[in-house]
């Protein structure tokens with residue numbers, strides 16, 4: 001059974017996809033040290049025991065990035081709050097906390113007052129349904145003028161009117177700006193990326209971020225199909241940067257910070273240049289014979305068995 005699965009993954013990686021080399025020139029080959037257009041201060045990384053539960057920074061006046069404190073949770077997920085003139089969208093709600101709702105309410109109040117408005121509808125959606133991205137949904141379910149999207153693929157597809165999951169896309173008009181929701185299953189069945197055309201960004205969730213890119217061994221083909229679709233989309237839409245759900249790498253090493261470490265030095269920058277997509281595809285292609293856990297610059301491919309108990313990486317997909 002496992003052997004047959006390996007063969008089917010190998011066939012997929014080596015045969016069915018477009019050769020990576022044909023695609024490289026189409027995406028801008030930004031180098032890792034290319035300055036980002038985002039003027040983020042260094043993200044708080046748990047050095048102070050009393051740091052606030054959430055760190056809010058802005059990409060622009062209508063696009064905010066919120067990070068949960070490492071002191072609160074070693075996952076320290078990133079969330080994104082996007083304002084149009086009629087609707088706001090919150091991507092992810094992090095790990096359960098007593099204060100996210102208050103932080104989001106405060107940011108919405110600041111935005112309303114700056115834009116001389118009295119209210120705005122809030123849509124709470126998710127990059128995917130894992131617990132570190134949906135943990136504060138409870139606090140938004142009773143919020144006035146707010147919709148909380150479900151976590152299952154069929155619920156996400158229904159809300160955004162995605163007719164054919166995962167190959168269709170959906171655009172959501174927010175008033176003066178829109179976002180596009182792109183199904184990208186692999187890490188999780190309901191995983192999506194969100195395109196913000198105003199900033200040439202893909203909010204890439206847990207499929208792509210500077211850290212361990214987790215997918216079940218048996219889901220490698222699903223992950224690769226999503227990667228191929230997103231590469232095609234990124235070329236067409238001139239995506240420049242990917243902002244994901246976590247930072248797990250230092251800036252000066254390809255080895256992730258220790259699991260559960262609550263204070264870090266020298267984290268990798270959050271934004272990854274779009275050529276990361278091709279680099280991940282090449283790395284997966286090079287694994288066409290055998291899926292293994294392996295470190296690369298800016299990311300670690302982390303295929304893992306559905307039940308890893310009793311098995312050890314890096315070769316645990318092939319046992």
Ligand SMILES: [Zn+2]
Nearest residue numbers: 130132206245
């Ligand atoms: Zn996560």
